[in-house]
Amino acid sequence: MTTAAVRTxxxxxxxxxxxxxxxxxxxxxxxxxxxxxxxxDLEYAAIRGTAxxxxxxxxxxxxxxxxxxxxxxxxxxxxxxxxxxxxxxxYTPWCDPEGKVLDDGTVTRLAEDLFRLTSAHPNLxxxxxxxxxxxxxxxxxxxxxxxxxxxxxxxxxxxxxxxxRDLTKLKxxxxxxxxxxxxxxxxxxxxxxxxxGYEIWVANDRAEALWDLLIAAGAPHGLQPTGLLxxxxxxxxxxxxxxxxxxxxxxxxxxxxxxxxxxxxxxGWTVARDxxxxxxxxxxxxxxxxxxxxxxxGLVVDWDALEELYADVGLPSxxxxxxxxxxxxxxxxxRQVGYATSGCWSPLLKKSLALAHLEAPxxxxxxxxxxxxxxxxxxxxxxxxxxxxPFFDPERKRA
Amino acid sequence: MRYDAIVLGSGPEELxxxxxxxxxxxxxxxxxxxxEIGGAAAAEELLPGxxxxxxxxxxxxxxxxxxxxxxxxxxxxxxxxxxxxxAALAExxxxxxxxxxxxxxxxxxxxxxxxxxGRWEAFAERMEAFARILEEVAGRxxxxxxxxxxxxxxxxxxxxxxxxxxxxxxxxxxRVLPLPAYDLLEDTFEDALLxxxxxxxxxxxxxxxxxxxxxxxxxxxxxxxxxxxxxxxRTVVRGGVGGLIEALDGAARARGVELRVDxxxxxxxxxxxxxxxxxxxxxxxxxxxxxxSGMGAARTLLDLAGPTWLDPDFVHAxxxxxxxxxxxxxxxxxxEAPRFKGLAEPAAGTxxxxxxxxxxxxxxxxxxxxxASERPVLEARIPSLADTTLAPAGRHVMSVDARFVPVDGRDxxxxxxxxxxGDALADRAVALIAERAPNLPGAILGRKVLLPADMETRxxxxxxxxxxxxxxLDQLLFMRPVPGWSNYRTPIQGLYLCGNGTHPAGxxxxxxxxLAAGAVLADLEGHG
Numbered sequence: 001m002t003t004a005a006v007r008t009x010x011x012x013x014x015x016x017x018x019x020x021x022x023x024x025x026x027x028x029x030x031x032x033x034x035x036x037x038x039x040x041d042l043e044y045a046a047i048r049g050t051a052x053x054x055x056x057x058x059x060x061x062x063x064x065x066x067x068x069x070x071x072x073x074x075x076x077x078x079x080x081x082x083x084x085x086x087x088x089x090x091y092t093p094w095c096d097p098e099g100k101v102l103d104d105g106t107v108t109r110l111a112e113d114l115f116r117l118t119s120a121h122p123n124l125x126x127x128x129x130x131x132x133x134x135x136x137x138x139x140x141x142x143x144x145x146x147x148x149x150x151x152x153x154x155x156x157x158x159x160x161x162x163x164x165r166d167l168t169k170l171k172x173x174x175x176x177x178x179x180x181x182x183x184x185x186x187x188x189x190x191x192x193x194x195x196x197g198y199e200i201w202v203a204n205d206r207a208e209a210l211w212d213l214l215i216a217a218g219a220p221h222g223l224q225p226t227g228l229l230x231x232x233x234x235x236x237x238x239x240x241x242x243x244x245x246x247x248x249x250x251x252x253x254x255x256x257x258x259x260x261x262x263x264x265x266x267x268g269w270t271v272a273r274d275x276x277x278x279x280x281x282x283x284x285x286x287x288x289x290x291x292x293x294x295x296x297x298g299l300v301v302d303w304d305a306l307e308e309l310y311a312d313v314g315l316p317s318x319x320x321x322x323x324x325x326x327x328x329x330x331x332x333x334x335r336q337v338g339y340a341t342s343g344c345w346s347p348l349l350k351k352s353l354a355l356a357h358l359e360a361p362x363x364x365x366x367x368x369x370x371x372x373x374x375x376x377x378x379x380x381x382x383x384x385x386x387x388x389x390p391f392f393d394p395e396r397k398r399a
Numbered sequence: 400m401r402y403d404a405i406v407l408g409s410g411p412e413e414l415x416x417x418x419x420x421x422x423x424x425x426x427x428x429x430x431x432x433x434x435e436i437g438g439a440a441a442a443e444e445l446l447p448g449x450x451x452x453x454x455x456x457x458x459x460x461x462x463x464x465x466x467x468x469x470x471x472x473x474x475x476x477x478x479x480x481x482x483x484x485x486a487a488l489a490e491x492x493x494x495x496x497x498x499x500x501x502x503x504x505x506x507x508x509x510x511x512x513x514x515x516x517g518r519w520e521a522f523a524e525r526m527e528a529f530a531r532i533l534e535e536v537a538g539r540x541x542x543x544x545x546x547x548x549x550x551x552x553x554x555x556x557x558x559x560x561x562x563x564x565x566x567x568x569x570x571x572x573x574r575v576l577p578l579p580a581y582d583l584l585e586d587t588f589e590d591a592l593l594x595x596x597x598x599x600x601x602x603x604x605x606x607x608x609x610x611x612x613x614x615x616x617x618x619x620x621x622x623x624x625x626x627x628x629x630x631x632x633r634t635v636v637r638g639g640v641g642g643l644i645e646a647l648d649g650a651a652r653a654r655g656v657e658l659r660v661d662x663x664x665x666x667x668x669x670x671x672x673x674x675x676x677x678x679x680x681x682x683x684x685x686x687x688x689x690x691x692s693g694m695g696a697a698r699t700l701l702d703l704a705g706p707t708w709l710d711p712d713f714v715h716a717x718x719x720x721x722x723x724x725x726x727x728x729x730x731x732x733x734x735e736a737p738r739f740k741g742l743a744e745p746a747a748g749t750x751x752x753x754x755x756x757x758x759x760x761x762x763x764x765x766x767x768x769x770x771a772s773e774r775p776v777l778e779a780r781i782p783s784l785a786d787t788t789l790a791p792a793g794r795h796v797m798s799v800d801a802r803f804v805p806v807d808g809r810d811x812x813x814x815x816x817x818x819x820x821g822d823a824l825a826d827r828a829v830a831l832i833a834e835r836a837p838n839l840p841g842a843i844l845g846r847k848v849l850l851p852a853d854m855e856t857r858x859x860x861x862x863x864x865x866x867x868x869x870x871x872l873d874q875l876l877f878m879r880p881v882p883g884w885s886n887y888r889t890p891i892q893g894l895y896l897c898g899n900g901t902h903p904a905g906x907x908x909x910x911x912x913x914l915a916a917g918a919v920l921a922d923l924e925g926h927g
Contacts, residue, residue: 075707097710129711132718133701277708282672 006031009057010146010207014215018225025228028058028120033227039321041347043230047193048348050222051152053214054231056192056199057207059105060122060142065114068134073107073115076130076279078262080272084109089173089188092270093262094126099283100250100259102126103243104267108175108188116141116186116201120243121251130279146207150214151197151226151234153396158218159187159198167198172398181213192231194238196396232323233344236353239298239389241265245325246296246341246355263287264294264357266389295363298387299330299340301352301371305383313376319345319352330356331370331381337362340371346391353391354384362386401686402428404919405677407664407703408693409436411458411640412898414647415912416691416919418469421654423920428685429656430677432663432859436648439858439865440907442641446845448791449732450641451798454854454865456603456749456780458634458643459906460624462538465913474649477637481747481785485631486739487596488835490754493741495592497748501628512590522587523628529572530622532561537623537903540914541876541885550886577872580614581756591755598760599753599776599802600631604870604905606723606803608763609756613872620870620905631749633906638788640907667692667704667894674704674894689919691887693898693912694859695867696720696880700889708891716881720900721869722862724851725766726778726802729825732845733795736781737836747784752777752831766803771820775801777828794844801828806851806862821848867900879904887915888922895919 007030009015018036025034032055035043046052064072074081079092086109093104105119117123127138150159159167164179167187175188183206191197202210215223235242243249247265248258261284262271271284307317323344330338343354354371362369365388370381403425406417413429414436421427435441442450466476485497495511497504501520509516535557542550561569575583580601584594598609601618605611618630625633636643651658663680667690676686692699697717700706706714736745753759753776762772779799783790790796801824825848833839851863860867868874877885880900887895897915904911 071707097712126711129715130706132706132711132714134706277672279710 009055010204011055011057011148011211014208014211015055015225023227027228028060030058032058033225035227035229036225040227040229040233043224043226044233044347046222046224046226047152047195047230047234049153050224051150051154051158051218052193052224052226052230053211053218054149054151054226054228056147056149059147060119061140061145061147061201062117062119062123062127063114063139063141064117064127064136066136067113068131068136069113069115071276072127072131072134072136072138073117074276074278076127077107078267078271078278078280078284079107080275081107081109081115082276086111087175089175089190091173091190093265093267095262095280095284096250097279097283098250098259099261099280099287100253101247101262101265101267102250104241106188106190108186110175110177110186121249144204146202146204146210148200148210148214149191149197149231150200151191151193151195151231153196154218154221154223155195155197158214158221158223161217162213163187180210183210183213185210192238192240193234194240194390194392194397195234195394196399229322232342233346236323236342236344236355237346237348237390237392239266239355239391241296241355242342260294260357261287261292263292264296266296291360293360294338294357295360297356297358297363297365298389298391299343299354299356299369299371299384300387300391301354301373302383302385303352306352306373309373309375309380309382315376328354329372330358330384331372332362332367337369349392351391355389358386401688402426403687403923404428404689404691405430405685405687406691406693407699408432408438408898409644409658410438410440410693410898411643411647411907411909412912412915413691413693414644414651415465415469415909416693416897416916417656418647418651418654419913419916420691420919421651421656422468423916425920425923427656428687429651429658430662430664430679431658431660434660436658436660437641437644439854439860440640440644442639442644445730445796445847446732449794449796449845450639450789451730451796452640453730453849454728454858454860455640455907456778456800457632458636458640459908460534460537461634461643462908462910462913464538465909468913469647469650471646471650474646474653476643476646479635479637479785481632481635483744483746484629484748485596486742486746486748486750487592488739488750488752488754489592492835494739494746495590495596496742496744496746497628497630499626499629504628508590508593511592512588515588515590515593518587519628525568525571526619526622527627528564528568529575530619530625532557532564532572533619534623535560536876537908538910540887540918541879541902543877543883543885545883546877546886575615575619577612578615579610579612580618581609581760583615583618584609584756595753595755595758596751597630598756599751599778602759602763602776602802603778604864604866606721606725606766606869607871608760610760616872617870623906624908631751635782635785637786639782639786642788643907664703667699669704669708669891672708673892689893689895689923691895691897691915691919693896695861695898695900696896697861698859699894699896700891704891704894710890713881713884713890720880721871721874722860722864722867723806723869724854724860724863724865725804725806726800726863727804727821727824727851728849728854729799729801729828730847730849731797731799731829731843732790733797733839733842734844735793735838735842736784736795737797737832737839737842739836745784746781748780750777750779750781752779752835763803766805769805771804771824772802775803775824775828775831777801777831779832799828799832804851821850821853824848824850865899866905867898868904870905875904876902887911887918
C-alpha cells in the first residue's frame with residue numbers, strides 16, 4: 001500500500017520553526033499548525049485582541065476567466081454573480097440538482113471576466129461538468145497560490161504598514177490588488193473569525209517573504225502566528241459553519257438524510273431570487289415555498305444547569321478546553337429534536353456555545369431545549385437556549 | 400400566434416408525431432431545415448429518374464397502429480414483399496438464398512448442409528417468437544425502473560407472453576438476449592456462409608463485431624415486424640422510404656399540419672425552465688406550448704436549448720451517447736441489373752457479402768483500430784427489381800453499404816474524410832461485387848458515396864448513425880436516449896424528443912413519433 005505524501009504549505013519553513021508541541025492538524029491533504037503553543041488560548045486572544053496570522057493555503061482555489069466565466073459561476077453558485085461588481089467578494093454555497101449543499105466558499109470578482117473561487121473540497125470536475133459548451137477557462141491554482149489570513153482588531157493597522165496603498169477604505173467583502181512590500185498580492189477583506197480581518201493571496205514563491213514581512217511589521221502590534229484551534233473557537237463564536245463538521249457535502253453523503261439545503265444551514269440569504277438558472281434552483285424554489293424541515297441555529301448552554309450537573313457528582317463546573325466537534329443530541333420534552341455538531345467555551349462571552357441542527361418547529365430563537373453533556377462519564381442533559389448567530393459580531397468586522 | 404406544438408424535423412417519426420398531435424385536435428407546425436420534407440429520409444435523385452433513399456435501408460417495422468391510425472394507404476402507401484429476402488454471396492461464387500417461405504429456405508440451405516437445413520425452421524420460429532416479445536416492448540413507452548409503478552402495468556401482459564413461451568424457450572430468451580451473435584450462430588449452425596450472413600445482420604447499427612455481447616439482441620431487433628425467417632428485409636414501401644415520407648406528408652397535411660421547409664432552427668428559447676419558442680436562422684421567431692424534436696437528444700438539448708437548464712449529470716449522460724454508424728453508403732445508377740453468378744432469380748431483397756463470421760469480425764478489427772475494413776462487409780439492395788417507380792424502365796438503382804468505416808479515420812491521408820477516400824472505398828466495394836457479378840462495373844451510369852462524416856454534415860446524423868444511438872444493451876429501453884428519460888420528456892418543460900434516438904429505436908417504426916405525441920398530448924391536456 002502506498003500513502004499519498006502529506007503536503008506542507010509554502011509557509012512551512014516559517015511555521016514549523018514555531019510549532020513547539022508537534023501540534024499539527026490535517027487539512028485537505030496538508031499539515032498546518034493546530035496551535036503553536038501547547039494550548040491555543042494566546043492565539044485566540046490575539047484574534048480578538050490584537051491580530052492572528054493563520055496559514056489558510058489548503059483552501060482549494062480556482063481561477064476562472066473568459067467570456068462565460070460569469071455565466072459559469074452563476075450556473076454553479078446560489079448567489080447572483082451577475083450583480084456583483086469588480087472588486088466584490090461573495091460568500092456562497094453551491095448545490096447538487098436536488099438543492100443540497102455540495103460545498104461553500106467565496107467568489108472574488110477580480111475583473112469583469114476574471115474570478116477566483118475558493119472551496120473546502122476539490123471542485124474542478126464539477127466546474128468542468130457545468131462548463132459544457134461555455135467559452136471559459138478554469139485553472140486550478142490550489143497548489144500555486146498561498147494564502148494567509150490576518151485576523152483581529154489590529155489587522156488593518158498592520159496591513160497598512162506594509163501595503164503600498166492605504167487599505168483603510170477597503171470595505172467588508174471587497175478585494176484589492178496591491179503590493180505588500182514588493183510582493184504582488186490580492187487582499188480580500190474576508191476571514192473565518194467574524195472579526196476585522198483580511199485574507200492575502202500570493203504566488204507560492206513569495207509566501208515566505210510575505211510571512212517575514214508581516215511578522216516583522218506586526219510583532220510590535222501583537223501579531224501572533226495562530227493555528228486552527230483558535231480559529232475554530234472564533235468561527236463558532238461567529239456562527240460560521242464548517243464542512244465535514246457542521247454539514248456533510250451532498251457529494252460525500254452516504255444517505256439522503258445526511259444532506260442539507262442552504263435553507264437548512266442558515267444560508268437561505270445566499271439563495272438569490274430571480275437570478276439566472278443554477279444547479280438546484282428548482283428544488284430550492286420548491287423548498288422556499290414549502291418550507292424547510294431543519295434549521296441550523298446557535299445554542300447557549302445554561303451555566304446554572306451545568307453547575308448543577310457537576311455539583312451532583314461533587315465537582316466544580318468544567319468547560320471543554322478545546323472546541324469540540326462530536327455530535328450531541330438535542331431534546332425538547334424528552335424527545336430528540338436535533339443534534340449539535342460543534343461547540344466551544346467562548347472565553348470572550350464566557351458562555352458554552354454550540355451550533356445545532358434543529359427540527360424547524362423547535363428552531364425559534366429563545367426556545368428552551370436540552371443538550372446532552374457527559375458529566376463524570378455519565379450522559380446528562382443540560383438546559384440550553386436557541387440563539388441567533390453570530391454569537392459575537394463586533395462593529396469593527398464591517399466598519 | 401402560438402402553436403400548440405412545433406415539430407423539429409420531418410423524418411418518419413416526426414411526421415407521425417405531427418400527424419398524431421394534429422389528430423388530437425392540436426395546431427401543429429413542422430419545421431424542416433432542409434429543402435425537402437423528410438430530411439435524411441427524403442428520396443434523392445441520383446440521376447434524372449433514378450430515386451434512392453440516401454441513408455435508410457428500408458422502412459423498418461412500421462407499427463400497425465400507425466398504419467391504421469393515420470390511414471396511410473389512403474395517402475398512397477403501398478407495401479411490397481420482395482422475394483428472396485436475403486441472398487448471401489459465397490466466396491466461391493453462387494449464393495445462399497433465404498425466402499419468405501421457410502420451407503423454401505430450408506431446401507436452399509440443404510444444398511450446403513443437411514444438418515443446418517434440419518435446424519433452420521425451428522431456429523427461425525424461435526427467433527420470431529423472441530422478436531414478437533421485443534415488438535411488444537417496442538410499441539409501448541419503455542418502463543423506467545425508478546419511475547412510477549403504473550408504467551410497469553402494461554408490462555404485466557408482456558410478462559404473461561414471456562411465460563407463455565414455455566419453460567425452455569423462456570430460459571433460452573434470457574440466455575440469448577445478451578449473447579454475442581457469434582456464439583448463438585456457432586451453437587446452432589455449421590455452414591460458414593449461413594452464419595456469416597446472419598452475423599453481418601447482427602452488427603447493423605453497431606460499431607462492434609459479432610463476438611461482442613448484445614449482438615444477438617441486435618439480430619433479433621432487426622427481425623421485429625418481419626414474417627418468420629425474413630432475415631435482412633423488413634417493410635419495403637413502394638417508392639422506398641421516400642414513398643413512406645410522401646404518404647406521411649399527405650396524412651399530416653390532411654390533418655391540418657402546417658409544414659415549412661428551409662427552416663433551420665438556431666435556438667430553443669427557454670423561460671423559467673420552460674421551452675416557449677424557437678428562433679430560426681432567418682431571425683424570425685415562432686412560439687409554441689410544446690416543442691417535439693426529432694433532431695437527436697444531444698443536438699436538441701446541448702446545441703439548441705443549451706446546457707444552462709440541464710443538470711451536469713444529465714449533460715454528461717447526453718455527451719456519452721454513442722453514435723457510430725460505421726458504414727459508408729454507395730449509391731449506383733445502373734443501365735442493367737447485376738447478374739450474379741450461380742443465382743437464378745433476381746436478388747430483390749438484401750444481398751450480403753460476408754462469407755463467414757470470422758470475415759465479419761476481421762472487418763471490424765480494422766475499424767476498431769481506426770481504419771476502414773480491408774475486406775468490408777457489404778450489404779446491398781437493388782430495390783428497383785421489385786419497385787419500377789425507382790428507375791427508368793429497364794434501368795436500376797443499387798445501394799451498397801460498406802461496413803465498417805470509422806467515423807474519424809486515424810490517418811486522414813489514408814483516411815475517410817475526403818472524396819478520394821470515399822471513391823477508393825466505393826471502387827473496392829464495386830470490385831468485390833464484380834467478382835460475383837462481372838457486368839456491374841460496365842453498367843454504372845452514376846455513383847454517389849456517403850461517408851459517415853457526410854451523413855453527419857448533410858443530414859445531421861451524428862457519427863453517420865441513422866439510428867442516432869448505437870443499438871447496444873446500455874442504450875436501449877429505459878436507457879434511451881439517456882437513463883431515466885425514455886418517456887420522451889426532457890428536464891426542460893415543454894420540450895420533447897422523438898426519432899430514432901428514442902425508444903424503441905433501431906428502425907423506422909412510427910412508434911417513437913406516436914408515443915412521443917401521446918406524451919405531449921397528455922401534458923397539454925394536463926396544462927389546460
